[in-house]
Amino acid sequence: MILGPLLTLCLVLAVAPALPGLATRTxxxxxxxxxxxxxxxxxxxAKLFQKNVVYSRTTTPVFRIAPVVVIATVVVAATLLPLDxxxxxxxFRGDLVAFTGLLGLGRFALVLAGLDTGSSFEGMGxxxxxxxxxxxxxxxxxxxxxxxxxxGELSLAGMLGEPLAAVWPGAAPSLVLAAAALFMLALAExxxxxxxxxxxxxxxxxxxxxxxxxxxxxxxxxxxLGNAVKLGLFGALVVGVLVPLGRLPAWLAPVxxxxxxxxxxxxxxxxxSCMARLRMNRVPQFLVAASAxxxxxVILLLR
Amino acid sequence: MSGLHELLLLCxxxxxxxxxxxxRLSSTIRATAIQGALLAALPIALHPSWSxxxxxxxxxxxxxxxxxxxxxxxWAIREAAVRREIEPLIGFxxxxxxxxxxxxxxxxxxxxxxxxxxxxxxxxxxALSTVMVGLLVLTTRNKALSQVVGYLxxxxxxxxxxLSQVERVPFLVELGVLLxxxxxxxxxxxxxxxxxxxxxxxxxxxxxxxxx
Amino acid sequence: xxxxxxxxxxxxxSGAAYLVRSVRLRSTILIGTAAVHLxxxxxxxxxxxxxxxxxxxxxxxxxxLVLSLVSVLFLVTGVYAVGFLRxxxxxxxxxxxxxxxxxxxxxxxxxxxxxxxxxxxxxxxTTLALAPLVYHRHDRRSLEAVWKYLLLSSVGIALxxxxxxxxxxxxxxxxxxxLEDLIAGATSLHPSLLRTAFIFLLVxxxxxxxxxxxxxxxxDTYGEAPSLVAGLMAGGLTSCAFLGVARxxxxxxxxxxASFVQPLLLSFGVVSLVVxxxxxxxxxxxxxLLAYSSVEHMGLLVLGLGLGGVGPYGTVLHLVNxxxxxxxVFLAVGNVVLATGSASADEAKGILRRLPVSGVLLLLxxxxxxxxxxxxLFLSEFTILNAAIAQGHPWIALxxxxxxxxxxxxxxxxxxxxxxxxxxxxxxVDRESLLLVGGPALLLAAVLMLGLYVPxxxxxxxxxxxxxxxxxxx
Numbered sequence: 011m012i013l014g015p016l017l018t019l020c021l022v023l024a025v026a027p028a029l030p031g032l033a034t035r036t037x038x039x040x041x042x043x044x045x046x047x048x049x050x051x052x053x054x055x056a057k058l059f060q061k062n063v064v065y066s067r068t069t070t071p072v073f074r075i076a077p078v079v080v081i082a083t084v085v086v087a088a089t090l091l092p093l094d095x096x097x098x099x100x101x102f103r104g105d106l107v108a109f110t111g112l113l114g115l116g117r118f119a120l121v122l123a124g125l126d127t128g129s130s131f132e133g134m135g136x137x138x139x140x141x142x143x144x145x146x147x148x149x150x151x152x153x154x155x156x157x158x159x160x161x162g163e164l165s166l167a168g169m170l171g172e173p174l175a176a177v178w179p180g181a182a183p184s185l186v187l188a189a190a191a192l193f194m195l196a197l198a199e200x201x202x203x204x205x206x207x208x209x210x211x212x213x214x215x216x217x218x219x220x221x222x223x224x225x226x227x228x229x230x231x232x233x234x235l236g237n238a239v240k241l242g243l244f245g246a247l248v249v250g251v252l253v254p255l256g257r258l259p260a261w262l263a264p265v266x267x268x269x270x271x272x273x274x275x276x277x278x279x280x281x282x283s284c285m286a287r288l289r290m291n292r293v294p295q296f297l298v299a300a301s302a303x304x305x306x307x308v309i310l311l312l313r
Numbered sequence: 314m315s316g317l318h319e320l321l322l323l324c325x326x327x328x329x330x331x332x333x334x335x336x337r338l339s340s341t342i343r344a345t346a347i348q349g350a351l352l353a354a355l356p357i358a359l360h361p362s363w364s365x366x367x368x369x370x371x372x373x374x375x376x377x378x379x380x381x382x383x384x385x386x387x388w389a390i391r392e393a394a395v396r397r398e399i400e401p402l403i404g405f406x407x408x409x410x411x412x413x414x415x416x417x418x419x420x421x422x423x424x425x426x427x428x429x430x431x432x433x434x435x436x437x438x439x440a441l442s443t444v445m446v447g448l449l450v451l452t453t454r455n456k457a458l459s460q461v462v463g464y465l466x467x468x469x470x471x472x473x474x475x476l477s478q479v480e481r482v483p484f485l486v487e488l489g490v491l492l493x494x495x496x497x498x499x500x501x502x503x504x505x506x507x508x509x510x511x512x513x514x515x516x517x518x519x520x521x522x523x524x525x
Numbered sequence: 526x527x528x529x530x531x532x533x534x535x536x537x538x539s540g541a542a543y544l545v546r547s548v549r550l551r552s553t554i555l556i557g558t559a560a561v562h563l564x565x566x567x568x569x570x571x572x573x574x575x576x577x578x579x580x581x582x583x584x585x586x587x588x589x590l591v592l593s594l595v596s597v598l599f600l601v602t603g604v605y606a607v608g609f610l611r612x613x614x615x616x617x618x619x620x621x622x623x624x625x626x627x628x629x630x631x632x633x634x635x636x637x638x639x640x641x642x643x644x645x646x647x648x649x650x651t652t653l654a655l656a657p658l659v660y661h662r663h664d665r666r667s668l669e670a671v672w673k674y675l676l677l678s679s680v681g682i683a684l685x686x687x688x689x690x691x692x693x694x695x696x697x698x699x700x701x702x703x704l705e706d707l708i709a710g711a712t713s714l715h716p717s718l719l720r721t722a723f724i725f726l727l728v729x730x731x732x733x734x735x736x737x738x739x740x741x742x743x744x745d746t747y748g749e750a751p752s753l754v755a756g757l758m759a760g761g762l763t764s765c766a767f768l769g770v771a772r773x774x775x776x777x778x779x780x781x782x783a784s785f786v787q788p789l790l791l792s793f794g795v796v797s798l799v800v801x802x803x804x805x806x807x808x809x810x811x812x813x814l815l816a817y818s819s820v821e822h823m824g825l826l827v828l829g830l831g832l833g834g835v836g837p838y839g840t841v842l843h844l845v846n847x848x849x850x851x852x853x854v855f856l857a858v859g860n861v862v863l864a865t866g867s868a869s870a871d872e873a874k875g876i877l878r879r880l881p882v883s884g885v886l887l888l889l890x891x892x893x894x895x896x897x898x899x900x901x902l903f904l905s906e907f908t909i910l911n912a913a914i915a916q917g918h919p920w921i922a923l924x925x926x927x928x929x930x931x932x933x934x935x936x937x938x939x940x941x942x943x944x945x946x947x948x949x950x951x952x953x954v955d956r957e958s959l960l961l962v963g964g965p966a967l968l969l970a971a972v973l974m975l976g977l978y979v980p981x982x983x984x985x986x987x988x989x990x991x992x993x994x995x996x997x998x999x
Contacts, residue, residue: 183319183323246407292405294410295334295406298334298406298409299330301409301410301413302330302334302409302410302412303327303330304411304414305417306326306327306330306413307415309416309420312419313434313438319783341732398904421693426717426718426721427715427717427718444687448680451676451680457672460676464676464679464680467680468683469688471687471690472681474687474690475690477690477694478690478694478701482642482690482701482702483642485707486640486642486643486646489642489643489646490642490645490686493646493649493653496653497649497652497653497675497679500653500656500675501679504656504660504668504671504672504675507660507663507668508668508672511664511665511668512665517672520668520669520672521669522665522666522669523669523744523745523748523749
């Protein structure tokens, strides 16, 4: 019984590094350039894993543990999602809180590592990251509330599978709004435009990139992989809300999921090429807008 | 057709959020233009009887709210050479949050108002929330043009409410209402133009000379 | 259909005035239209015509009263306007006359409309027609005034439209929104919808009336608009707005919701009086002072409406007196402004010496507008106080008397200073054109007469109007 979810999980983990590459390639294509190859992140990860790690003298064991925590939390969070639409590897009532908490833990570890270096750049990035997450987490909870209200289930595996497909016709507007809000959250959590520009090289304009400046070698690889898997997770959430994966036969669901992830990645690329990065004081406004959409979805379900 | 008017009404609420959240004035005008188009389609979606009344109302609404008024307001923006709204009295994020609260409130209030609504149970809440959002924009924004946009949104909300009574209110009166709104915004635009000329800005917080 | 020409004539004249180039021709159009309009209205007094069921336009006592007030005031103001435009820096007066005639058409529509949505259209049009007139001087202060006027009035009127739609929703019998059918089928109106409609309509039309706390636009607008426009607004526009409030009150009372209506009207009335009294003390500008006086009188109107008994009779009598008196005082102040260039009490002094006739008019107008005998307003205020005591609200009567006294002191201190205090730079006696003082003098005479004796036809019309507004006796 766990074979299906396990295989889908491995599939998603394997495909995840391609997603940022797909987004960047789409953005480049739309702005008239050729851009890096889609599979570039695989090569970067392979290169990084072969390198040595260099630690700064100001860092403590916190700095060494953080990347491991990042990748571990993301993978464990992935086990909570019913990626193939039928069952999740781990599932219990209220696991949506655990899901949010795990993602938060990963972010927390990253921020601590950034502060640990004692550098002012990382400190600045850390404070920005925490500000963004302060607005992003309520939005994520509101989106999950929409799902809870629509299906009446309190576990992610229960929400995103068959029950959602059953309530789709009646709750369609709310679910579309929730999916839109989740997409905006994906942009915020994985540090894409309009919250953070992954292609910038100016430290003062970064949020996520600047925290990981001091990481090197396999540790940096783990952080990059964690970011890619997070994009995959949010993409899987969006796909799970919009597409009734639970209704599909067991062999088709993972394929549709991967295709959906690809579409989400292309969507991220399109958004990145259309918008500019928001000024720092407008980022909360962006996330409040996502929350407002989710609240509207909640209201539509409550009436 | 029954799902179409629900979709239109939901999009009206989304345009309200758009008006609340954006900082660029041309963006707010674009949002009201789209709102006008949605409103023009609503009578036909609600009563697909294709009578002169509904078609005339739809055509008139489209003409005034999507074509004439937005282009006039866009002209006013160009004349005043103003692009962005400065941080309003209560901030953009707070405006968005208040807009969400207004939507919640209007859904709650609508349940208490026993209107004989057979067509759609979304009509009254959307109308009330649009009225509240219009009032919010009108009272908290600094630039005179944003206040005019707020008035336009307020009138749109009342128009949506009036659609629930479209059999009761005759066509001539609807035309009169439309005309009045058009002339009203026209005069407001002229005054905005004069404000810009006299004060060299559209900041209405500068209009504080008259007081007791 | 003898009512349609009443509306179409001023509308057509307004269009003609805009197209005509000659100033003289425009003045002729203005005065000619006003005179013909008054003549037609006078004919309606003699022969009101038979009511047609289902008609949108009809004449009833209250409507005829308001229509006559607007017409008389407009003729006097029109004559004054000709003199005014001769004295003010030449701007041609094209938009001015066009706006004035447009206002007349719209106000007529409000007075004769028995379809409540059509009444709304007329009210909104009066707002829009007067906006360019408020901005006549084209300076920063009047720009600010017209902006506030437009925004606040438009929001108020929009809420009134919402109330009108609620009223339409409440009605399940008869022609929609037609006054006769609303009153006839009043008991079949849905109560909570009617209550909501009443609140929105009271707030909306109350904003146009200038009831506190919705009066914020009044001082600025009356202060910056040319005095004759302010006088027309204070006498004509407020009467039309009161008509809107009176119509919905009629309907709501007929539906048996008098106990809901009364507290609202009474509180608005008392709050208006308190605000007027508070802001009049220490007020230095004559026109703003008169604006607060207008707030006070609107409060009295609504108070009388809410009291019941003889209250409504006092209200309609007050409506007539108030319109005529406001005409006198505003036009007198207008003369002061024309001569001295300012309405502020600091700069305009020694008026009695400089402009004898206008000074006397202003002085007598002060007494008239604060309700002193033997002028007409005393009689109507007394009637309202009578109603307050008779209907069991002695505290309200006491409060009103105290507030009226405060208001008198506040106004007198300013006006007496303007009229009697010696001017810093004594100027020679100004020649006062008949156009500028003839009208106000006639109005003052009318107010004086009304204080001593109400002519029988007027009395009958007032009684009929008051009967329609009567609150069911407890």
